[in-house]
Amino acid sequence: MSTPTTVGIVDDHTLFREGLREILETCEDLRVIGEAGDSGGAVALVREERPDVVMLDIEIPGDDVLDTVDKIRTSSPDTKIIVLSMYDGPQLLRRLLSAGIRGYLLKSVHSEEVISAIRSVVNDPERLVLAVSRDSMAQIHAPAQNILTDKERQVLELAAQALSNLQIARHLGLTEATVKRHLRNVFVKLGAVSRIDAVNRAVAASLISIRQDPGAMPKGFG
Template sequence: MDKIRVMIADDHTMMRHGLKQILELENDMTVIAQAPNGEEAIKLAKECNPDVILMDINMPGMNGLQAIKEIKEDNIPSKIIVLTIHDDREYLFKTIQMGAEGYVLKDAEPSVLVDAIRSVNNGQPYIQANMTKELVKEFNKITLSDKAKNEETNLTAREMEVLELIAEGLINKEIAKRLYISEKTVKNHVSNIFRKLNVSDRTQAAIYAFKHNLTN
């Protein structure tokens, strides 16, 4: 089995070495490169073509946000997980909007980071569980006309309502109660939403909506 090739971009040497030791305890991961700043991260991303990049935000010289922007603009295929101390929605919103596939806090358990790496490597976005509520707060700031929404996704008006409630973290039973419809009907709407957005779970649906400005 091919190992997931990981690059670590962080200005703290001990953090990089510690992460390397943690990740290489996993049978399916190997750390192939380390970068102390954004410039080096971009250079090594081009040279080494890692599967996943762990990107700190605060680094000297070029910071992580600038590095993410350039890596995405250069169409480097590496998936990016932001690994940061920042637990506010401003950074979460900005990095996801820029194209990062994951967001994990530095005080998370190692198992969370390992799960995040495996998820994004498999094409599934990963937002640390306690940060998903911050997405909802940003959802409420975004406006888009129903016509534009429908043209973008082909979701019905009812499906848009269900999507917004999914983004709020409601389960099917709660959505049914809120919309005065049966739980079976909600389940059908959720299945249609997943199919139309080409996602496989509720978190991915919320992230898709967030990145494409599909919620009120």
């Protein structure tokens, strides 16, 4: 008999966790190995138990869901994350997909869909499981046109000129923390891993134009 798929459940409602555990434990190929009620507990659970799959509620107390996803993936890169939500929001879903989740299920789905989603992401390394509306799917796959806000575009254009976060902040009258937040949003929206990558992707998509003084070539470009 094959080894059961291990699952962690993260939700701040005890009754929901207990209900989901009962559903999953009816399947011989699934085994719940831990539960948590907040983001800190979620990361600790993954670090200690390294489950095959984590069922992660989108509104747990603590860190932002994107931060929690990032910490989980850092602690256990092989753990597949399936987000559970009451809301069908395409913008957040796009960002979560860029952050590396493997599934997004509305809490209104049937128990069979949850079980199927877990099995799918474990058995197929390339599989994404999304239980959302048709409108959300259309917006997720829409072209990147106008994906950046005006402020994000300004920050990225200055980053393309090799300005530091502090220099960008002074130029735009922002705090350095705000600049970092804008850059992080840009990375998520464009699926970029660095400033250079973000600039190259934005230029290729005609989202920004690079303005430079003659002879001043930003580091890493050219």
